Amino acid sequence: MSSGVFKFLDTRCFLCYSAESRWDTLALLSITRQKQEKLCSIYLKMKEDSDETNVPECFISDHEGFLGSIKNFIKDFVVTEIDINGQYVNTAAETQTSACASSHKHSETTADSLENSHQSASQETGDSADCGADATIPSPCSFDLSVILGQAVSEELEQFVLTLKDENTSKQELSLGHFSDKHHRANVHRAVRHRFPFLMTVTIQPEIRVREDPDYRELSQLVSEDEAEDFFRFIDAKVRGSSYTFGPDDNKEHRTAVHHFLSRRFGKLVETKSFVDQAKTAITVRLREQGRPKKRNAEERKEEEVYTAFVLCKENLETLEAISYMAAALGVLPSDFTYAGIKDKRAITYQSMVVKKVSPQRLREKSSEFESRGMRVSQILPVSEPLRLGRLQGNHFDLVVRDLRPHGFSDTHSSSKNSHSQLTTLVKEAVENVKARGFVNYYGPQRFGTVQSVQSDRVGLALLKEDVVGAVRLFFTPEEGDDPQSQAKRHFLQTDNAKESLALMPSSKARERLMLRALNRYGTGPDGCAQAWLSLPHSTRVFYPHAYCSRVWNEAVAHRLTSLGHRVRRGDLVWRQEESKNPECTGDLPQIHVVTEQEEQEEVFSLRQVLLPMPGNTVKYPENSTGTWFKERLSRDGLNNCRFRVGSLKLNLPGCYRPLLATPHNLRYQLSPAGGGRGEEMEGSSQGDGQLNGASEGKQDPLTLTLNFDLDSSCYATICLREIMKCDP
Incomplete structure (x- = not known):
């Protein structure tokens, strides 16, 4: 073959x-x-x-462009969030950038030494800071015992757990130390119970001791250890209205024994029933609506209502990774943090956050711990409510593009006396064109994942076709190499054994572990795979279909520009309300206007007003060849009758609208030799003769371009650079 x-x-x-x-x-x-x-x-x-490329090679300007590289250093990519009032969240951005950068001496760190900044949503991220607040993927709650207890005590606790299981005894007890601060004690109790549901913690002030929970030992004799652990996590969470279902059990006598145990030990808190689903019987446990409420004193009730706002500066960290660490250090859940948008990893970023149940004083006390992890908190103050996702105007970018050279570059160019002058002309033409005309508002490659061999849009297509088994297989497609994560994925695909794969999967891969745990409990058939997807947070599940729709949108833009040109045509959709800067995802159909033939001839609208829909069940499609293209494209993927609803996975995609073009605001740029010298600073249409300070005679140092600009939320700085350079930066 x-x-x-x-x-x-x-x-x-x-x-x-x-x-x-x-x-x-x-x-x-x-x-x-x-x-x-x-x-x-x-x-x-x-x-x-x-x-296939995620971002089509179709541009709005026809300048030549140039080559260069970004993110050689962390300080080359700085993102500052712009709040809803149009203010930078850090008004002293330059000073803070210097302070945050120096904490890890990132000027010595090249991009080659860093991890890949973006993985598909099935891995660690959704959209980057680069794109504002287009999506969010919250991480499952986690507690870092090494942070809360200290490394030595954490390791001692791990060994204690192993000893318990090996010696099969419940008489042992371990002291975790003395904790004078009540907040710290509360953190210890929550963290230990979360990590080891089968343990119970006892306070003999100020000491905390831990021993095996006898109720867990008894339940684990009736059900599997995994089920017992999950049940105790469910009990510990005490989320009103929630329920937990054990695995199928056809033995009536055994079910009776489980019912009796749960009633005897937890009867005041829960109620149990056996349900038959598809000829299989299982026990479901629900928290009683009128269960005994948790008693809280006045101080605890007051603390529940505390919200603290702050500005987070992070370096080489994903937003959700930073939140996970801060949550563990503060003893709260990651879901207690709210933010306006996800920010890039391989960058220095500034963003607003609000944390619940943490006072400003407590947050300040933890500042030094955060700094050791590449995070700085500032502008700490009490507020009355959390942040909402998308509550921002956009992001400000300070970017550095190094080693500039023309397309078709060869070594002979480097010794040319006129090479810098020619390159300066290319750069100025490119930047001025994009300033004047904007750039094609593609979704960046971060939207689809740049690491996974099968990207997230493929998983999304499978979910939209309700092929949950195929989507699981795609989700577990391994990378090349023998890293633990890829080994675990490869083992699952080869053996179909979720339990063994779960043991191989690194503990840091929360989403993969949630899926594998569900597959182990419910099986790897269609029902089990559906349960595996349901084990993920809704915002994680919905990211995959959104990624597919984003790919279709990118292709639709390229088709629209190629087939209909750069003028507004009859049947195009336009946004008529000029006062609204970004209509994306409004879903407000009366404000969407279909261009008439007369309006096309009179050129009533500009290309900046043209919108294209993200596929969904409430959007209007263009009434010209672009609309036909959408139907054919979806049909080619088997979605001609798709309702963009997957009831079994609780997914509903109404769709939204995205402007065809985006424009950088307040754009400034500066060229300088890599070897030193201030160079030439340019803004708007300022003119220069192309001569650069610091350039030497004969062979010259490579040029460096510094760019500063603002973008509306959900726009990608890398896509703006791509239009300027006419290549992938």
Whole structure:
């Protein structure tokens, strides 16, 4: 066979050797020799499709552009959030940037030494800071025992747990130390119970001791250890209206024993019932609506209502990663933090946040701990309410593009006396064009994931087609290499054994572990895979269909510009209310206007007012060839009758509108030699003769471009750079 060869691993999967000279895993429930050639060709086609560019090469300006590199240093990419009132969240951005940057000497750190900043939403992130507040993916709650207890005590506790299981005794007890601060004691209790639901903590002030919970030991004799752990987490959370369902159990006597135990030990708090679903019987536990309320004193009730706002400066950290650490250090949940938008990882970023149940004083006390992790908090003050996602005007960017050179660059250019002058002309033309005309408002590659071999939009397509099993398989597609995460994913695809894969999966991969835990409990068939998706937060699930719709939107923009040109045409959709800067995701149909033939001839509207819809069940499509293209494109993916609702996964995509073009505001730029010298600073249409201070005779240092501009929320700075440079930066 010309397209590839096979290497069998077992009856469930095989490896396909592709033209990329690597082995890729294809897992199937069963496989026969007669299907090998067909399956391999399908798989290679899938790989070819998944490697297509996420961002089409279609631009609004026709300048030549230039080459260069970004993010060589963390300080080369600085993002400052612009609040809803149009103010930078950090008014002393330059001073703060210097302070935050110096804490880790990032000027010595190159981009090659950093992790990849964006993974697909199935991994760690959604959109980056680059794109504002287009989506959010909250991380599951977590507590870092090494932070709360200290590394030594945390390790001692881990060993104590192993000893408990090995020696099968409940008489042992461990002291976790003395804690004089009541907040610290509360953090210890919550963290230990969250990490080890089978342990109970006892305070003999100021000492905290830990021992095995005898109720857990008894329940684990009736159900699996995983179920017992999950049940105790459910009890500990005490979320009113919530429920927990044990695995299917066809043994009536055994179910009776479980009912009796739960009634005896937790009867005042919960009620239990056996339900039959698809011929399978299982016990569901619900918290009683009139259950005994948790007693809180006046001080605790007052603390529940405390909100503290602050500005977070972080370096080389994802927003959710930073929140997870701060939550553990403060003894609150990640969900107690609210923010206006996700920010980039490989950057220095400033953003507003609000944390619940933490006073300004407590936050200040933890500042030194945060600094050791590349975070600084400032402008700490009490507020009356949390932040809402999307409550920002946009982001301000301070970017540095290094090693500038023309397209088609060769070494002979470096010794040319006129090379800097010619390059300066190219740069000025490019920046001025984008300042005047804007840029095509594509979703950036971060939207789709730049690391996963199968990207998040492919997972989203499978979910929209209600192929939950296929979506799970795509979700667990491994990367190249033998890192623990890829090993665990590969093991799952090869063996279909979720329990063993869960043991291999790193504890930091919360989403993968949630999925595997559900697959272990409910099986890997359609029902089990649906439960696995439901185990993820809704905002995580919905990200994948959104990623698919974003890819379609990108392709639609390229088709619109290629087929209909750069003028407004009859049937285009436009936004008529000029006072609203960003109509995206308004869903307000009366404000969307369809351009008439007369309006096209009279050029009533500009291209900046043209919108394209994100596919969904409430949007209007253009009434011209672009609308036809949308229908054909969705039909090609098998979505011609798609309602953009997946009831079994509680997903509903109404759709929204996104401007075809975006414009950088307050744009300034400066060219300077890499070897030093201030260079030439330019703003707007200012003119210069192209001569740069610090340039030497003969062979000259490479040029560096510094850019400063604002973008509306949900716009990507990397896409703006792409239009300027006419290449992927």
